[in-house]
Structure formats: structure tokens, C-alpha cells
Amino acid sequence: MSFFILIILFAALGILLGYAAIRFKVEGDPLVDKIDAVLPQTQCGQCNFPGCRPYAQAIANGEADINQCPPGGEAGITALADLLGVEAKPLNEENGVEKATLVAVIDEKTCIGCKLCIQACPVDAILGAPKHMHTIIEAECTGCELCLPPCPVECITMEPLAKTLALWQWDKPTTSQQKVVS
């Protein structure tokens, strides 16, 4: 008798679990989303993957290391290490070096309107038409430098970001708290 009760119980629980697995299925991979949120979204491909999300996918699958993102830099690596519970390590020099964010600027006199840079831009930040001058939407440029190699007349340069009040911050006080040696 008790045997049948157990059978019924197990069957009921099995159905419940089966239903829950369908009803509460998680769309996408939450780990990939979390890693992607930490990455700088420069979409530069210096990590050898075609964008930040593919790199996040590769990290989640264990196919890539956490130290391949130069725009993220040390801070990015630390954040990834915290997220994944692994040791932080120095940036892999094969992928590049950490540097300040720049924006691309097209020399509009030299531009021949070949459209090659538009095709290269991962965030559609370049505006232009065939045989007409192109220009860069500064606010949307991530500074990935992917538009530099395709340009046949080398009219694109990387410039430092203009200082704005939105990005200004107070200096951190120097903690010159010296130990008093008696």
C-alpha cells in the first residue's frame, strides 16, 4: 500500500518539476549577461572576438581568459575576477595595452567618401554617403579604432575626449598620512 502512495507521490512531484522547468525556463544565459554588463562595450575586437558579447560568451564557456580586454583595463579584469570568483591577472599584452579613451575624428577635407569606415564601425557612429564627406557622431564613438585600417587615404585620427563638466570629478585627497616614527 505504502508502495503505491510513494509511486503516486513521486509521479506528482515529477510532473510538478517538469512543469516548473518549462514554466520558469530562464531565457538566454544569465552568466553571459552579467559578464557582458562588466565589459566596456567598446566593440573593438582586441580580445580576438567580434565584439563584447561574443567575448562574454567565450568567457562563460571557458574558451577565453579574463585578461584579454585592453579598454576595460585593470579595473575591468578585477571586476571580472570578482564576478567569476577567480584570481585577477595582468592584462595579456598580446591583446594590447590599456590607454585613455579616445574618439575618432575624420579630416573632412581629405575624406573621399569611400564608405569603408562606415562598414567597419561596430556602433554605426559614422555618417556619410558614397562620394560625399563622412563624419563621426562623437557622442556615439566608442574609440575602438576599427575605422582606422580600412581608410584608404588615412584621414581618420584618434583625438582625446573633450573635457566636459559631466565627466569632471574632484581630486581625491592625497592620503599623506605618514606614520609617526618615534
Added chain:
Amino acid sequence: MKLWHFNGGLPSLAEHKNESVNLPIEIAPVPTRLIYPLRQHIGNAAKPLVKVGDKVLCGQKIADAQGMISAPIHAGSSGTVISIADHLIPHPSGFSAPSITIETDGLDNEIELTPHTSFRQLAAGELVDLIREAGIVGLGGAAFPTAIKLNTQGKTIQIDTLILNGAECEPYISCDDRLLKERANRVVEGIEILLYMTGAKRAILAIEDNVPDTFTSIQAAIANNQNPIISAAQIPTIYPTGGEKQLIQTLTGKEVPSGKIPADIGIVSINVGTVHAIQQAIIKGKPLTSRVVTITGEGVNKPHNLEVRIGTPIKALIDVCHGYTKHAERLIMGGPMMGFALLNDEIPIVKATNCILVASKQEVVTEKQAMPCIRCGLCASVCPVSLLPQQLYWFSRSEQLEKAERLNLFDCIECGCCDVACPSHIPLVQHFRYAKSALKVQNHEKHLSNVARERFEAREERIARDKAERAERSRKKKAALKSKPAKEEIDAAVNRSKAKKNSTEGED
């Protein structure tokens, strides 16, 4: 009148008022140049309405508000616009920002003003529009557009109490005090306008108890006016009792919740200088083009309370004060507690400037060697917002900014009480300012990276869609070719050309 207390504060700061408190307000001369930064207020920068070379009149609108939270700017004297370009602005960063520069012609020709002496004939909404058009912002230092504060339309909470902030708690500053002494009747008339606009049940004008003669003069003005719901209150001189939330707590016992504004608890609080500007804007029809500024400190020969045209370079005012003394060490906009150092005296007075302090070496808080925190807790006991400065310091210093944010870092009013109280001379406020601005930059960067992610994903999607569409088109073409045998098509073409040939031959 029953009064309450806020936590902590510094009762011993009521010093250095004597230098300027007894000096009557004098009118500063028209300077040769007036410089108007386009962003003098919280919100969007104003949009220029003039071009280089245009002639302008005193009181003419030269830049218009852009968007909801913004304020227009008016010329302070007649003259010619000589440039619209970057100019040093009064900001701790020392940056330049777009500004309109006017060369004055000395004639001071004014536009025709439209006074509204019987303001009760206008609806509250119309008065709000007049105040917005007059470019009035909070003159106590925050420079928040006043019209937004006073707009009661579409708001669910009825305004119950109107608080007029005459508590000038920072050392050295005396511009509001002089205004109350000399122009009490105008301020009281301004209060009447505000009561009519907001429908508040009472108005309380708060004044610190270290200026009893001001209290007497304002009481006389109130008695003259004979409106029983307007009253004046003398409050204890405890720094920073002039802070908006601290003053509300002192007068009503109510605390404005974190992240909320006074209107959420049925209170509107307005600086007395702003009330004066509102009275001038409605009764006289005058836009905000001047304000009272205290010029003081051991670095100037003769301290002054001046009615200054907004846009006047500081240098012109120093000349009125008979120049710098040899002790002049640092130029500070605002008071010694919450003010910030300026790069030079080319910087103009803006709407929010209440004081220019030319400090001597003794007056500048000398940078003492910071010692380690001994966790004495003095900072927490003086904090008027009841924060835990030592914890905030700990997290700010070690870059654990999210933790500092969770301890309500953004409620810090940067009053500097903890700095003064700290026996180890730790520059606490400096750490908090750093942490706040670093968090803001982080959030901004987060926003930019989210935008980049969206654009990248949208592009990937578009490329995939284009590819699918191309594949679909070429598949259709191939299918069409297959369904129609090539032979038939060729035959049809041959027949067509034959027919054409025949017809042309027939014509011959």
C-alpha cells in the same frame, strides 16, 4: 513659537559677520564688460537669442530657457554683444563654458517694463510664467529655477507652509541680512505674492538670533502689512541652520525624507533674496539682472555689500572695494565653509553668487597634516544630516564607492561640520566630494556603454536581416528561372524580334 533641533551642527561658527554686516547696500557701477555663462542654474544651458554685433538693452532677454528645467538670461545694461564663446566660469573645475559677453555703452537704456501692481488679478499659472520669464532661480546658492518650485498645477500634495530662508548661517556672508534690513517691505510684499500663488496656510520668515536689529525691522514690516498668517521666527545660530532641510526641521519638526523635496511634505522653502527678486519681477516687471553680493575678507581694503549686475567680472568689484590688500591669498566664491576657490578675478558674478571672499592666509583653513582616523565619532555627532562620516570616509578612501552610496553619501550637504570637528584634520568633505563626483562619472560611463551595446546589437540584427533578405531574393530569382524553362523564353524573345523586324520592313 515652538522650535525643534536638527542633529549636531556647530554653534561656534557665528563669526566674521562684523566685517560686512553693518555696511549698507551700495550700487556697484556698470562695468565695461558683462559676461553671462549660459548655464548659471541647475538644468539645461540657456540658448542664445542674440548674435555677435547685436545691440542689446538693459533687461532684454539674451538667452532663452531650453527644456523644462532651465532659465532665461537677461542683459544687465545696454551695449553690444562682442562675443559668444567659451569663458572661464565660476566652477571648482576651473573650466570654460559658452558665455555671452556684452560691451556696455554706459547709457544703461532699459527696455519697457510691464508692471503688475495688482497681482491678485492674475491666475497663479500666469504668475509662474512671469517668474520663469524673469529668469529667477534660487539666489541662496543652489540656483534651481524658482518657477518649477512654485508651479502647483498637477501636484497632489497641497502646500501648507511657506518658509522664507533668511538664516544666513555661513560666516562672513551678510547680503540677505542687509536686504532684510533695508528692503523689508519689498520682501513682505513678495511673501504676499507667494502666499497667493501657492495657497499656503502660513508663511514663516526665519532669521538667526545673532542679528536682533534685522528681526525688529522685519517685524515692523510684517506688522505694517497686517496679514496674520505671515510671521517671523528667531532661530538659534547654529551652523548650518540655513540649509534648506535643516531649516525646515528647525521650524516644523518635520524631516524631508532622503531623496525627496520639501514639496513632498507640503512645504516650499525660498531664500529671501529670491523673494525680493520675485517681488521686483511681478510688481515692477523687472527681470533678474542684479543681486546683492558681499565682498569681504582680509584680502580687500574695504569690504562692501554691493548690488551687482549679474555678469560683472569680480575684478570690477574688487576695484569698488579699493583693491586687494597685501594679505590677499585666495579668491573664494561663497562662504569659507561651502565655497570654492576661483582661478582668477576675470570670472563673472552669476545668479547664485552670494559672496566673494578674498581670504588671507590666516582665513584659509590651513592644510594641516592629516592624521589617521581614531574613530572618535565626533564627526557623526556634528553631522546635521545624521550620517556616519567616518564610515563614508573609510569607503571613499578605499574606492568602495557603492558601499558609501548605500550609507546615503548623496544626502551629504557638504557643510564641512565634520571637517571642523575632526581632531585628526582629515579633509572629510573633500573625500565625499571626490566620491560623489566619481560615482556620477561611473554612472555616466555605464550609460554610455549601455548605449554602445544597444547600437552594436541593433547593427548585428540589421546585418543579419539584410543577409536573410538578400538570400531570400536570390532564392526567389532562381526559383523563377527554374519554373519557366529557358527554351520558351528564348523562343518568345526571337518571335518578338521577328515581329518587330517585319513591322519595320512593312513600313519601308
